[in-house]
Amino acid sequence: MNHDEAEKLLGPYRDGELDLATCLKLEQHMADCPSCQQKLAGEQELVGLIQAETPRFKPSPFLKTRIQAALRGTAKPKWKWTYPIPLAFHELSILGSIAVIALLISVITPAALWLFSTSNSSRLAQEAVANHVRSLQVNHLMDVASTDQHTVKPWFAGKLDYSPQVVDLTPSGYPLIGGRLDVLDHRNVAAIVYQRRKHYINLFIWPIKEGSLHDRIYNQDGYHVLGWSKSGMNYLAVSEIGEKELREFVQMIQDQTIDSRPEE
Amino acid sequence: MFGVEQHRDAGENLNQPGFEQVFLPHLDAAYNLARWLLRNDQDAEDAVQEAYMRAHKAFDRFRGGDGKAWLMTILRNVCYTMIKKLRSHETPEPFDEEIHQTVSGLEAQEAFRQKANAESLHCALEKLPDEFREVIVLHDLEGLAYKEIASVVGIPIGTVMSRLARARGRLRAEIIASNAKESLS
Numbered sequence: 001m002n003h004d005e006a007e008k009l010l011g012p013y014r015d016g017e018l019d020l021a022t023c024l025k026l027e028q029h030m031a032d033c034p035s036c037q038q039k040l041a042g043e044q045e046l047v048g049l050i051q052a053e054t055p056r057f058k059p060s061p062f063l064k065t066r067i068q069a070a071l072r073g074t075a076k077p078k079w080k081w082t083y084p085i086p087l088a089f090h091e092l093s094i095l096g097s098i099a100v101i102a103l104l105i106s107v108i109t110p111a112a113l114w115l116f117s118t119s120n121s122s123r124l125a126q127e128a129v130a131n132h133v134r135s136l137q138v139n140h141l142m143d144v145a146s147t148d149q150h151t152v153k154p155w156f157a158g159k160l161d162y163s164p165q166v167v168d169l170t171p172s173g174y175p176l177i178g179g180r181l182d183v184l185d186h187r188n189v190a191a192i193v194y195q196r197r198k199h200y201i202n203l204f205i206w207p208i209k210e211g212s213l214h215d216r217i218y219n220q221d222g223y224h225v226l227g228w229s230k231s232g233m234n235y236l237a238v239s240e241i242g243e244k245e246l247r248e249f250v251q252m253i254q255d256q257t258i259d260s261r262p263e264e
Numbered sequence: 265m266f267g268v269e270q271h272r273d274a275g276e277n278l279n280q281p282g283f284e285q286v287f288l289p290h291l292d293a294a295y296n297l298a299r300w301l302l303r304n305d306q307d308a309e310d311a312v313q314e315a316y317m318r319a320h321k322a323f324d325r326f327r328g329g330d331g332k333a334w335l336m337t338i339l340r341n342v343c344y345t346m347i348k349k350l351r352s353h354e355t356p357e358p359f360d361e362e363i364h365q366t367v368s369g370l371e372a373q374e375a376f377r378q379k380a381n382a383e384s385l386h387c388a389l390e391k392l393p394d395e396f397r398e399v400i401v402l403h404d405l406e407g408l409a410y411k412e413i414a415s416v417v418g419i420p421i422g423t424v425m426s427r428l429a430r431a432r433g434r435l436r437a438e439i440i441a442s443n444a445k446e447s448l449s
Contacts, residue, residue, distance in 0.1 A: 011429045015403065017410050042373050045380075046436055050404045053382040054389060056292070057299035063309050064291055067316045068284065 001025045003033060010040050014047065061198045062136070068240060069136040072221045124185055124236065125218040125225040131182050132202045132223065132238040135191070141200065142178030142193055152179040156190050164190040164205040164233070167256040174201065174249050184236070194249070201239040201249060208234050217243065226250045230257055283323050286331040287316065293332060293406045294339050300401045301343040301394060302350070311346055315339035333412040336402065340416055347394065375440050388438035396431035403428055 006029045012018050013026055030036045135141050144155040149166040156164060159181055168176040174194045182191040182204065189206040212229035213236070219225075224246045226237045237250050294315060298308035315338045319326075326334055389397060395417075402408045402416060410424045417424070 008426075008429070011432065012410070012425055015410070015428075017425070038373070042376070042436075043432070045373075045377070046432055047404055049380050049385060050389075050400065050435075053385050054405055055382075055386065056405060057296050057305075057308070059291060059295035059309060059312065060305075063295065063312065064288065066309075067288075067291070067313050070313060070317060071284065071320055 001029045003029070003036070006030065006033065006036055007039065010036060010043055014040065014043050062141075064198055065136050065200060065240075068222075069133045072223070072240075073133055073137070122218060124213075125227065125238075126220065127184055128202070128204055128225050128236045128238045129218075129220050129223045131184065131191070131204070132200075135180065135182070135193075135202060136200065141180065143180045145178040147176055147178075149176060152176065152192065155179060156181075160188055160190060162207045162233075164192065165257050166192055167253060169194065169249070169252055169256075172252055174252070196239070196241050196245060196249070199239060199241045201237055201241065201246070203253065204234075204236040204238070206234055208232055217247075219243070228254065230254060283320055286326075287319060287335055290332045290335050294335055296405060297336060297398070297401055298339060298343055300389070300397060301340075302346060303390070307346060307350065311339065311342045315342045318342070332406075333408060333416050336406075336408070336412075337416045337418075340398070344394075372436075372440065376436055380439055384439045384442055385435075387442055388435050391438055391442070392431065392434060395427065396434060399424065399428045400431050400435065 006026055009018060009022065009026050013023065018026065030040065144152055146152050146155075147168070147170065149168045153163065153166040156179065166176065166179070170176065174196055176192065177195045177200075178193045180191040180193065182189055182202075184204055184206065187206060189204050192203040192205065194201040194203065208229055213227035213234050215226075215228045217224060217226050223238060223240050224243045226246055228235050228250070235250075235253070237246060237253070239246055239249075241249075291312070294312050295308055298311040298315075299305065302308050302311060315335065319335055319338050322338075389400065392400070398417065399413060402413050403410075408416065410421050410428075413424045413428075414421045419427070
């Protein structure tokens, strides 16, 4: 191996990109070539400097959430609610059997009512997930960014005709980071935003006017929605964190929500 | 609590985790490349998001492996498309060949040693032409092998080797030159 050939291989040698045979030839040459030795040292020094001193730019914690939201937004919505709607009553009435109708009504009516109420809350949950995803996508997570519950709560005064209870769960690993006005079921609602590691939880709160929410969980494309009602308020918590964690979060919110009628 | 729904859900997302598990771990690397190429936080984030969306669309063509080089290939294309749009009005700063002659010898090494620091390095890297800066970022910062860089950039391995050598040479010269300018003023 001549000197010019060797010189060109110093970089790849440093980078560990040479095969064994070439390595050995190069090392043989270098043993007698101070110029190559010095060049190799220079190469080591430069790359060492690059690796030690070049800033490795870090993305904001929002980016991952944004990408996940966008990725999941592209998947088709998959609502898991596939119970058949019960037969229409008038078809049955043609049969003319009062006994049959009475029997069916006694069985179906509660079932139908229950179904309608759940399909209503499942629509709500779907809307809540859409709000959650949108809040992450358009950089509109918070209107008031604050980790202080005494800042977030008064912020809603004058914007809503009720005052949501804002609790801070920072000690438990779910720091409060802010609040936002959002729209759910055609009404303005309070969205309280909590953080869990690099994920966010939207907690929607609004007064019970038409119907309270049953404690239940909905899952859609990796998002979980937990709904419940307490002290005259409906609550929906939405997040991409694990179901177990979301339940833990909800449990803490429930424990810390003071059981009294909301302030009007 | 709601057994019916839950066990139906369990299998539903099986088509999803593959993609996120393979590609989300490379988010930092992807962002770093985009940020060095585009020189702006917002553009870099947009490019990375766009790259993930394209990768997701093309996921059925992904043939396995750690996915980093595959993602970087897509991201690089997104970045260059953005660069074309963003800098179409700018005329590139001419590269001053005179001060960028290959510097060698003991004297140069000494000059380099005196002037090399985080700041001069950062400035020098910013000044490098894109095709040089990207091989340094891909190799020295992100640890891609020559073979992977060849597939990301779309050039033969031999070209990766010579381009990386020239890039490092220019970087070294730029560090010495930029400091020399400062000491004159």
